[in-house]
């Protein structure tokens with residue numbers, strides 16, 4: 001039982017793990033210890049990024065063994081605000097379209113694939129139910145973490161005040177520039193949107209330079225965090241953790257332990273879609289034993 005996040009090696013894979021209760025585990029797998037090669041090296045968990053299926057399958061098997069879980073349910077993530085309730089299963093990930101899921105079932109891990117987006121872990125104080133939410137800018141603006149907590153409260157009849165949350169690694173505000181369109185979307189949804197944005201005076205280069213030295217714009221199809229339109233100015237820096245923390249604390253949830261590491265800054269441990277564009281996905285998992 002780890003009362004704070006610890007990096008450990010299990011069955012050859014490295015993961016951060018936090019176990020606030022012997023029946024409950026929160027994990028974030030690094031990219032180390034898998035079999036994928038090239039830009040996906042090595043513990044890629046997504047079938048949808050161009051990696052070989054058999055490598056992803058082997059990686060997911062290693063992750064299940066590391067956590068000693070019979071099954072981990074993942075979803076086809078689309079940056080939606082859909083919260084799924086998982087019971088029975090597991091079923092093919094491609095048949096479940098959603099960006100958050102909840103369960104009260106022991107032995108069924110809930111997995112989320114991320115490369116810069118924030119994984120929000122939610123659990124009941126008495127470990128009766130768990131949930132996980134995929135919070136990039138779209139999920140955050142759609143208040144997906146709040147919807148997940150409300151759905152857990154409703155479905156499992158637990159008061160919101162008995163729910164706890166923890167935040168995993170994600171891209172930090174120093175590294176995460178967005179356009180004015182994202183800023184204005186938050187303004188519509190959050191009265192205090194100013195608290196999560198800072199104006200970016202010297203825009204950060206988001207991609208490699210072309211041979212002529214001009215900056216190449218990222219392909220929005222490859223970058224799940226990319227705004228819909230890529231207006232060059234003005235730019236803002238968005239703090240995903242601050243926005244989700246504010247949402248959940250306002251709801252009465254207590255934050256326990258979160259990880260402050262930035263996925264963009266540490267290429268040894270983390271995939272970053274913003275940094276590398278063609279890359280793998282780390283897996284965040286929450287499970288009841």
Ligand SMILES: [Zn+2]
Pocket residue numbers: 171172173174175262263264265
């Ligand atoms: Zn950073």
